[in-house]
Amino acid sequence: EPEVTQTPSHQVTQMGQEVILRCVPISNHLYFYWYRQILGQKVEFLVSFYNNEISEKSEIFDDQFSVERPDGSNFTLKIRSTKLEDSAMYFCASKGTSSGANVLTFGAGSRLTVL
Amino acid sequence: AQSVTQLGSHVSVSEGALVLLRCNYSSSVPPYLFWYVQYPNQGLQLLLKYTSAATLVKGINGFEAEFKKSETSFHLTKPSAHMRDAAEYFCAVDAGGTSYGKLTFGQGTILTVHP
Numbered sequence: 001e002p003e004v005t006q007t008p009s010h011q012v013t014q015m016g017q018e019v020i021l022r023c024v025p026i027s028n029h030l031y032f033y034w035y036r037q038i039l040g041q042k043v044e045f046l047v048s049f050y051n052n053e054i055s056e057k058s059e060i061f062d063d064q065f066s067v068e069r070p071d072g073s074n075f076t077l078k079i080r081s082t083k084l085e086d087s088a089m090y091f092c093a094s095k096g097t098s099s100g101a102n103v104l105t106f107g108a109g110s111r112l113t114v115l
Numbered sequence: 116a117q118s119v120t121q122l123g124s125h126v127s128v129s130e131g132a133l134v135l136l137r138c139n140y141s142s143s144v145p146p147y148l149f150w151y152v153q154y155p156n157q158g159l160q161l162l163l164k165y166t167s168a169a170t171l172v173k174g175i176n177g178f179e180a181e182f183k184k185s186e187t188s189f190h191l192t193k194p195s196a197h198m199r200d201a202a203e204y205f206c207a208v209d210a211g212g213t214s215y216g217k218l219t220f221g222q223g224t225i226l227t228v229h230p
Contacts, residue, residue, distance in 0.1 A: 004158070031216055043159070043205060043220040056214055091158065095216050102147060102166060102209065104216055106159040 002026040004107035006092050012113045016081050021110045023075045023092030031095040032075045033104060034067065036060075038088040046090075049075065082114045117142045117208045121221035128228055134178075134193040136224045138206030141187060147209035148189045149218065150180055154202045162204070165189060176200065201228045 005024040013019050025032050034046040048055040049067055064086075066078045075094075079086055089111050093104040122137040140146055147166050151159040163174025170182040176199075180191045189206060203225045207218040 006158075033216055035218075042222050043207075043218075045217050045219070048214075048216055056217060093159075093216075102215055103149075103161055103164060104218065105161075106151070108156070108158040 002105070004092055004094055004105050006090075006107035006110050008110055009108065010111045010113070012115065013082055015084060015114055019079045019082055019086075019112060021077045021079075021090050021092075021112070023077070023094075023107060024073055025075055025092070025094030026096070026105055027073070029094035029096045029105075031055075031097070032067075032069070033093040033095070034077050035091040035093065035106075036088040037091070037109075038085075043091065046077075079112075082112075084114050087112055087114045117146070117210055117219040119206050119208050119219055119221035121204075121206050121224050123224055124222060125225045125227065128196045128226070130198055130228055130230055131195050134191070134196045134200065134226065136191040136204050136206075136226065138180075138189045138191065138221060139187050140189060140206070140208045142208055142211075144211050147211060148180075148182060149207045149209070150174065150178070150189075150191050151205045151207060152202045153205065153223075159205065162191070196226075196228045198228050198230070201226055 007022045032049040037043045047057040047061045089109045091109045092107045118141040120139045149164045150162040163172045165182045173179045178193045203223045206221040210217040
């Protein structure tokens with residue numbers, strides 16, 4: 001079954017460093033998303049991306065964050081100047097456009113720890 | 116705006132017993148509702164979805180959920196729990212319209228199954 005692949009599975013970084021989290025969505029999907037889950041809290045929407053641009057972003061997704069689809073397969077989340085409160089599990093998801101496709105397929109997540 | 120409330124952050128049942136995980140939602144539009152399951156160190160896997168067709172929805176692994184508009188509920192049930200059902204379960208509502216794929220999650224319910 002097709003799956004969404006995320007790397008790295010776990011990254012530890014120092015406060016103030018830049019981090020790039022990578023995702024390979026399902027190959028024929030056109031909608032891409034990032035969600036995050038801070039330990040003990042709800043999974044929350046960060047951003048959606050379609051046709052090479054951001055469709056919607058939450059209030060969390062400020063100038064510290066950016067997304068990019070640098071080639072035909074990868075979808076990245078960049079976090080500049082990381083803060084302690086950025087420590088979380090980050091989930092990538094993708095969605096197709098065919099009938100019955102209103103379903104997101106999630107990756108296994110990338111756990112970010114900021115020290 | 117949408118919101119989801121899952122009653123009970125932890126539910127414990129005996130193997131073979133009924134599983135009932137509660138979810139109430141709030142939505143300004145007819146909702147698309149989902150249940151996802153997360154096994155340890157894995158991503159969010161779709162269990163089932165409600166998309167305005169039949170109100171009783173059957174999913175994978177013997178789970179089902181019933182959409183009750185009058186009660187704004189979408190509770191998840193399984194007649195007989197198995198040890199492999201131990202996981203965290205998330206109820207989610209889709210914002211719909213131009214925000215398809217923007218999910219609002221509940222806080223999750225950890226299901227423990229004991230022999």
